[in-house]
Amino acid sequence: MELLPDPCKDRMVKACPLPPHKPLPETLMYHQKGDEKGKPDWKMLKEFLLKEGPMRKDQVVKLLKDGIAMLSKEANLVKIGEPIVIVGDLHGQFYDLVHMLEKAGDPQDINYLFLGDYVDRGIYGLEVVLTLLAIKMNYPKNVVLLRGNHESRNMTENFTFREEVITRYDIETYNLFMDLFDSMPISAIVDGKYFAMHGGISPELSKLDQIDKINRFQEVPLDGLFCDLLWSDPMADEIANAKDYIDNEERECSFLFGKKPTKKLLDQNNLMSILRGHQVQIEGYKMHRWDGPASFPYVITIFSAPNYCGYYENKASVLIIDKGNLSLKQYDESEPPYRLPDNMDVFSWSIPFLSEKVVSLLYHIVKKGGDDPDEDDIDIGKALKGGTEENKQNRTLVMKGKVRSIGRMNRMFTTLREQSEVLLQIKNMSPDGKLPRGLLLEGKPAIKNALKQFNLAKELDKINEKRPRKK
Numbered sequence: 001m002e003l004l005p006d007p008c009k010d011r012m013v014k015a016c017p018l019p020p021h022k023p024l025p026e027t028l029m030y031h032q033k034g035d036e037k038g039k040p041d042w043k044m045l046k047e048f049l050l051k052e053g054p055m056r057k058d059q060v061v062k063l064l065k066d067g068i069a070m071l072s073k074e075a076n077l078v079k080i081g082e083p084i085v086i087v088g089d090l091h092g093q094f095y096d097l098v099h100m101l102e103k104a105g106d107p108q109d110i111n112y113l114f115l116g117d118y119v120d121r122g123i124y125g126l127e128v129v130l131t132l133l134a135i136k137m138n139y140p141k142n143v144v145l146l147r148g149n150h151e152s153r154n155m156t157e158n159f160t161f162r163e164e165v166i167t168r169y170d171i172e173t174y175n176l177f178m179d180l181f182d183s184m185p186i187s188a189i190v191d192g193k194y195f196a197m198h199g200g201i202s203p204e205l206s207k208l209d210q211i212d213k214i215n216r217f218q219e220v221p222l223d224g225l226f227c228d229l230l231w232s233d234p235m236a237d238e239i240a241n242a243k244d245y246i247d248n249e250e251r252e253c254s255f256l257f258g259k260k261p262t263k264k265l266l267d268q269n270n271l272m273s274i275l276r277g278h279q280v281q282i283e284g285y286k287m288h289r290w291d292g293p294a295s296f297p298y299v300i301t302i303f304s305a306p307n308y309c310g311y312y313e314n315k316a317s318v319l320i321i322d323k324g325n326l327s328l329k330q331y332d333e334s335e336p337p338y339r340l341p342d343n344m345d346v347f348s349w350s351i352p353f354l355s356e357k358v359v360s361l362l363y364h365i366v367k368k369g370g371d372d373p374d375e376d377d378i379d380i381g382k383a384l385k386g387g388t389e390e391n392k393q394n395r396t397l398v399m400k401g402k403v404r405s406i407g408r409m410n411r412m413f414t415t416l417r418e419q420s421e422v423l424l425q426i427k428n429m430s431p432d433g434k435l436p437r438g439l440l441l442e443g444k445p446a447i448k449n450a451l452k453q454f455n456l457a458k459e460l461d462k463i464n465e466k467r468p469r470k471k
């Protein structure tokens with residue numbers, strides 16, 4: 001393994017391999033012989049992308065076009081059997097996806113159902129989608145990629161994925177990603193017993209065959225059955241028994257669904273439970289047991305992005321169904337090796353250091369000798385007036401004034417640098433890059449308790465759960 005050069009012997013991460021500088025040749029990206037000939041070598045591609053290897057535009061375009069052709073053939077409601085791993089929201093956290101795949105099992109041995117929200121928030125949406133496509137191309141019947149509410153123009157424009165694709169490629173590539181999202185199926189039946197989708201059920205849904213009548217090859221509508229399947233949420237346990245459906249105020253679209261309509265739909269279609277993602281959970285999952293703590297859950301929420309947005313400190317999990325048994329696999333976050341704190345670019349990261357050093361250099365040049373400018377009470381006004389006979393003395397005073405302001409600037413830069421990592425972290429959570437108001441004044445939240453941190457993150461991030469208004 002070729003490692004990054006370390007001429008000063010001070011590299012922090014010594015085991016960091018050299019990122020590939022050339023795209024993967026076609027002969028390595030695609031299997032060349034046997035039954036797999038012509039299919040993407042997804043393990044090779046995954047390893048290459050893990051090292052932050054670059055892909056040419058035509059390689060991305062080919063994967064997307066083949067993906068669109070493959071996904072377009074599927075029904076709106078796909079059927080898949082067990083043993084199976086069910087994966088919730090990933091949100092561009094590619095290193096966590098790879099870690100999960102290692103933990104949960106090779107797709108050649110076990111089926112996979114992904115519940116959507118592959119992109120936005122995290123910065124590796126492209127890697128997540130392309131790797132999942134490459135896996136599905138190898139096992140088209142054993143891997144299902146459902147569409148989440150973030151797989152849409154509306155969401156990717158308001159969050160980060162559109163920018164991610166346009167920065168790395170162009171608008172044409174972005175439009176192909178959108179065509180791919182339009183072709184993703186919207187729900188699944190697992191093992192004939194579980195009804196899976198990204199969001200939840202809809203007041204418009206009574207029979208499952210209604211789903212296959214939807215025209216899914218379009219942007220997710222603002223209301224109706226298609227919208228609800230990707231956007232609705234289950235009610236909080238305390239109120240789930242009281243109401244059927246109520247408006248989903250947190251999302252500003254779709255509904256919250258309660259126990260009665262859920263039970264009715266499950267009973268009528270001979271199903272056990274609803275499996276869905278869409279909501280971050282501190283343990284990576286939630287069992288919505290609306291008949292009491294010992295009962296079988298009506299709904300299971302699965303969330304598979306650990307330490308969501310780098311701030312929630314939540315665990316992630318996947319649900320495994322094998323021989324009729326349900327089990328959960330939990331995992332923590334994996335650090336991307338090539339990233340500066342909070343995905344800062346090298347300029348934003350280093351400018352505070354640079355300014356601090358330059359100012360401190362200036363301070364020492366101007367200061368001359370050993371006197372501390374803060375100790376003297378300098379009358380700058382008098383110094384600036386400067387009569388001719390006092391000229392020499394006044395020049396010294398002016399100089400001292402300058403030294404003192406540089407000293408102040410120096411301290412400001414130090415504070416700025418110390419605070420900038422924390423502030424950037426919080427800034428990354430809001431899609432428009434704006435800081436939540438009031439937070440700057442409070443400074444760094446000195447919270448160590450994970451639950452408190454989780455609840456704080458959820459509260460600050462609430463605005464991002466809403467459906468963005470049309471521009």
Ligand SMILES: [Mn+2]
Nearest residue numbers: 117148149278
């Ligand atoms: Mn979602």
